[in-house]
Amino acid sequence: MSQSKPELIETLRVDADGQIPLLELHLERVARSCAELGYDWDAQTWLQAMHTALGQAPINTPLRLRILWNAKASAKAEAQALPALEGPLQLCLSKTPLPAQDPLLSHKTTHRPWYQDAAALLEKHPQLFDVIFLDTQNRVCEGSRSNIYIQDEQGHWWTPPAQGWLLPGVQRQALLNSGLARETELFLDDLLHARAIRVSNALRGWQNALLVQNPV
Template structure:
């Protein structure tokens, strides 16, 4: 990690009625990252930044709330209207693997150089929702903005395990807690032959998806 520590990111969905369904899981994740990375943590400061941003945001509409947390316990938050999104969501496979053993892979921070390819592609091709990454052993990991799931022939949903090489999303954790999803290693062949595919993140929930060709 560089001497200037990256900020921690939490991106939350605020429903039109003002409810934040996954708030407790967001708080748990940012607190855990602070403990593991040696950042100062103060939940009240984080929540105050959240409430200030919401007080300046549009009302009676879903919101995208983004909170940045610094190693020195500083917080910045911004809330904007969240546009509707129609599914199924289109995905493509990355041409480069995720780096092996990077300690920041399992934390949501502003240091995300491995997603530069995805950022450029998604900006150029807005019809693509996400880019799905494999690791150096050709195991399915995650998307640049979502976790991924496959359904087997028996109807069971599976997602790759969080073993230090993917970001454990809060929507993913909610699905695991509810027993709707189980963890297992997923190969590229498993993904290509899956009965169905879904992705999830805190903003969009759990959505049907399909693989498409890498755009040119």
């Protein structure tokens, strides 16, 4: 890592009634990243930034709350209205694989160069929700903004294991904790022949999705 350490990102959904359903899992993840990356951590400072941003945000509407945390225990937060999203969500495949075992893959930080092309593609084609990445062995990894799940013929939902090469999303963790999803290695062929596909993130929950042709 460079001398200038990237900031840690947490993006939270705030419901219209002000509740933050996955707050504890967000706190656990950012604290874990701080411990693993050697960042200073203070939960009260993080929460104070969150409450300050919410105090300036619209009320009685779902919100997207983004909190940045730096290595010196300073936080910045902003909240804005979260527009509704109609499903099923459209996905396409990345043309480039994720880098092998980058130490920051499993942390949500402002250093995510492997997703720059995906971000540009999604901005150009707003009908797409996400770009799904494989590794060099054609294993399914994750989307640039979501975790991915496939349903087998028995109706079980499976998601790739978090083994240092994908971001362990908080909505993903909630689904694993509840038993609604399980971990296993998934390959491109599994994705192409899945009975059904879903994606998840903290903002949008667990949503039905479909794989479409890459836009030209």
